[in-house]
Amino acid sequence: MAVKRRSFIKCLGCGALAALAPNDLIPAFLGGVQNALAFDYAGELSSMEARHYRKHPDGGVECLLCPRHCRITDLERGYCGVRENRGDVYYTLVYGLPCAVNIDPVEKKPLYHFYPGSRAFSIATAGCNVNCKFCQNWDISQSRPEQTQNIKLPPGDVITSCQARQVPIIAYTYSEPVVFYEYMYDIARLGKEKGIKSAMITGGYIEQKPLEELIPVLDAIKVDLKSIRENYYRDIVGGELKPVLERLVQMRKAGIWLEIVYLVVPTLNDSDGEFRDLSVWIRDNLGAETPLHYSRFYPQYLLKNLPPTPEATLERALAISRAEGLLFVYLGNIPAHTSESTYCPQCGEVVIERRGYSIGRINLKGDKCRSCGRVIPGRFA
Amino acid sequence: MLAFCRLRLVYKYMSRVIVIRHKRIQPDKTVASTAFYRQMILAGLEALFSPNSPSVELKQALPGRTIAMKTNCLTRNLNSTPGALIEALISILKDSGWDENDIIVWDRSNRELEGAGFKLNASSFGCRVMGTDTSGVGYSEEFYSFGEANSLVSRILTEMAGSNINIPVLKDHSIAGISGCLKNMFGAINNPNKYHGNNCDPYAADISCLEPLRTKNRLAVIDAVKIQYQGGPGYDSRHMGIYGGIIIASDPVAADRIGLEIVENFRRENSLPPLEKTGRPVRYLETAERNGLGTAGRNKIDLQVRLVDESGHVSAGELWP
Numbered sequence: 001m002a003v004k005r006r007s008f009i010k011c012l013g014c015g016a017l018a019a020l021a022p023n024d025l026i027p028a029f030l031g032g033v034q035n036a037l038a039f040d041y042a043g044e045l046s047s048m049e050a051r052h053y054r055k056h057p058d059g060g061v062e063c064l065l066c067p068r069h070c071r072i073t074d075l076e077r078g079y080c081g082v083r084e085n086r087g088d089v090y091y092t093l094v095y096g097l098p099c100a101v102n103i104d105p106v107e108k109k110p111l112y113h114f115y116p117g118s119r120a121f122s123i124a125t126a127g128c129n130v131n132c133k134f135c136q137n138w139d140i141s142q143s144r145p146e147q148t149q150n151i152k153l154p155p156g157d158v159i160t161s162c163q164a165r166q167v168p169i170i171a172y173t174y175s176e177p178v179v180f181y182e183y184m185y186d187i188a189r190l191g192k193e194k195g196i197k198s199a200m201i202t203g204g205y206i207e208q209k210p211l212e213e214l215i216p217v218l219d220a221i222k223v224d225l226k227s228i229r230e231n232y233y234r235d236i237v238g239g240e241l242k243p244v245l246e247r248l249v250q251m252r253k254a255g256i257w258l259e260i261v262y263l264v265v266p267t268l269n270d271s272d273g274e275f276r277d278l279s280v281w282i283r284d285n286l287g288a289e290t291p292l293h294y295s296r297f298y299p300q301y302l303l304k305n306l307p308p309t310p311e312a313t314l315e316r317a318l319a320i321s322r323a324e325g326l327l328f329v330y331l332g333n334i335p336a337h338t339s340e341s342t343y344c345p346q347c348g349e350v351v352i353e354r355r356g357y358s359i360g361r362i363n364l365k366g367d368k369c370r371s372c373g374r375v376i377p378g379r380f381a
Numbered sequence: 382m383l384a385f386c387r388l389r390l391v392y393k394y395m396s397r398v399i400v401i402r403h404k405r406i407q408p409d410k411t412v413a414s415t416a417f418y419r420q421m422i423l424a425g426l427e428a429l430f431s432p433n434s435p436s437v438e439l440k441q442a443l444p445g446r447t448i449a450m451k452t453n454c455l456t457r458n459l460n461s462t463p464g465a466l467i468e469a470l471i472s473i474l475k476d477s478g479w480d481e482n483d484i485i486v487w488d489r490s491n492r493e494l495e496g497a498g499f500k501l502n503a504s505s506f507g508c509r510v511m512g513t514d515t516s517g518v519g520y521s522e523e524f525y526s527f528g529e530a531n532s533l534v535s536r537i538l539t540e541m542a543g544s545n546i547n548i549p550v551l552k553d554h555s556i557a558g559i560s561g562c563l564k565n566m567f568g569a570i571n572n573p574n575k576y577h578g579n580n581c582d583p584y585a586a587d588i589s590c591l592e593p594l595r596t597k598n599r600l601a602v603i604d605a606v607k608i609q610y611q612g613g614p615g616y617d618s619r620h621m622g623i624y625g626g627i628i629i630a631s632d633p634v635a636a637d638r639i640g641l642e643i644v645e646n647f648r649r650e651n652s653l654p655p656l657e658k659t660g661r662p663v664r665y666l667e668t669a670e671r672n673g674l675g676t677a678g679r680n681k682i683d684l685q686v687r688l689v690d691e692s693g694h695v696s697a698g699e700l701w702p
Contacts, residue, residue, distance in 0.1 A: 059612070060555060073555035074615030075455055081574035131575050142572050146490055146514050238575070302524070302531050 045145055048095035050083050051182055052210045061090045066129045066178055066205050067243040080179040081144040082127035094125035095183045096155070099140050099148035100174045105357040109171055109201050110293050110332055111259055112342060113378025114220045116352050117359040120199065121167045123158065124174035125150070125183065129205055131238040132226065133302040134265055141175040155187040162196050169219075173201035181210060188217035197379075203237075204244040204251075211247055212254075220257040220379065223248060227262075227269045228278040236268060245281070252286045257379050259291040261332070264309045264317060266297065275317045279324035288325045289377040294318060296333035311337075328377075346374035396676040397683040398630040398639045399428040402698055404690045406606055406625030413606045417689075418469035418627070422602065424687050424695045425629035426473070436477035442631065443599050445543010448474060449485045453549045453565050457496035459616035462548050464498050466604055466627070470546065471508055484508045487537045489568040491515060513537060513569075520571045521593075528587035528672070532570035534594065544599040547633060551605040551640045553613035553620070553648075557581040558656040558663035560614050561640040562601045562633035563589050580661055586669035589633060595674065601636045603628040610647035622647045634675025635682045638666055639700070642679070646701045 052064040060073040063083060070078035072085040082094045106120045126148040128141035135141055140148055162170060170191055172184045177200050188198035199220040206214075215221075225244065226237050233241040251258050262278060264270050282290055294317045296309045314331045318339055321329045331339040335356050342352040349371040353360030363370040367380050401421040406413050423435070430438035450470065452462035467486055475481055482505065488494050491501055491512035502510045511518060513535040520533035521540075538545060549565035556577050557564050563585040567573035570591070576584030589595065605628055611620035624643060630636035641663050645655055656663060670677035688698035 071555075073612075074617075076555070076614065077574050079574055079577070081572070131572075142575070144571075144574065146492075147520070147571060302526075 045093040046095040097150040120171040128176040344369040347372035402626035449542035454493035454497035461497035530587035552609035558661040561637040582665040585665040632675035
């Protein structure tokens, strides 16, 4: 019997939750409930008052979390579908209610220069503030929280679970963590106190102020820079490029560890000019040592009419980026490709050997190449 | 041949809109009872179809064994589709030969239906009352697309019902301008939050053109007893007027066009600017007409207004006042 992907993911989600469900992970309901009246109204959803909004002078509220600035009147939700106005108080409906929980290799995010070989406790809630036509997790990212199977997992329980399993990293991933900002922030803050790292896997479509407040509790950010063209963001992503570029510069200035992913979609963002412009922008604004991952597209969601990205296209992108001076360029979703490993830009030796999500040799001493002593940028144990 | 006859029926009434007002439900705020709604709906069906055989034509206009009724329960018991209207409609359907086991009253969530005062029933017996979030219901496996809309559609529409009666509440909407037939269909898809940009244009028009919605929405009965003419889609008692009527049509676009006129009349009477002046033009009606969904041009709509009294006597009426 054919199993459709959505059904499979639902089963996978349930299985993952069940596997993670011994007593330490999912205790009795603790909530996230801040307002009894609101909870009574909301039933199964959470009712934590959202941060980063203001009451609009003409009525309703204005969300200040992402550049959309949704203006929302009573009983309505923002574009993300997980934040709701009730009586001109704005609530997040997903606080403590992840719909996906898993333990992944950190390489899967992908983060290649951030504690390689570590495991990451990976969580997501429903919702997203864009609508990429190629989304591989649309089942949860394009859903409202009533449409996903959620578990109650308050921030304290996330930390307890990581400690019990000796998982050193929490990754906010799969959907768009910006939309569960409050939940992410509180987990990351608690994790900081307990020595657990936090990595945000994001599209970077967030306002300046909430990002500024968030960065001190995070340890790494991976940004999906989906294109270097504004029209692609408008037509394929349903967002804007300019604020994403501004936030990337903000992240770089803040000194947090940063890696970039660029999903190469055949015919839509795969020209030499785009690869060149992307590389030049990264080199000039984020630095030549910023890791860039070109990722292979597979037909998904609303772009099932396109073929997977040819390997030759990815290799062309790799060559262009290297020619423009980027020092750490990787190809993703092509198992066993030589570009999965990290090479020392000075002596050319392999410093971190990878095969898929598995780590082979690590020829680093601290953060230096064992062969020549050149510092490899990143966060290493 | 049968399909051809049905098509002819649809086109015959395509741009006819019937507004029925009840003499007893006027600004004295008399409660709109099931009996009053029944009188209004019967008068409306007679005007829309044929005075001689409205139940026969109703049966032809609503193909399929199972009839769904899409409510709007956003504001809980404050200004949602009234239970009295639903009861009246069910009684008329039963009189016309439907089995109550083949009727589904629905909205996107059980929480909203219960909040509006409906008693849930997901069993096989009696009229079913259920949200799309009922266990075992959910949304279609595949996406439906039209224009800018790409959505999963409630399985109540795609698999369970042969046709749907769209039963929204006419009201102001902070983004769309008004909420009526087209806006009510946002509650039939999985991702309505993605479609509120640009005053819901073209999204409201495109969503109603998704194949299951376009083919199964066969009749609209808009509740226009109370009109939230400002401050919608939530409830705001400061801007609530009594119109005391319902709107019946086979054409959802034409029905909304007349609904818009009623809302604008209330706004003018209460010294509020037209919706367009508040940055909320209802452009999606013209888009819907271009999509071929119905008629948005006022001069192309065959509007008939009726007044009903307590004894059920019907006379000609005026849209406003």
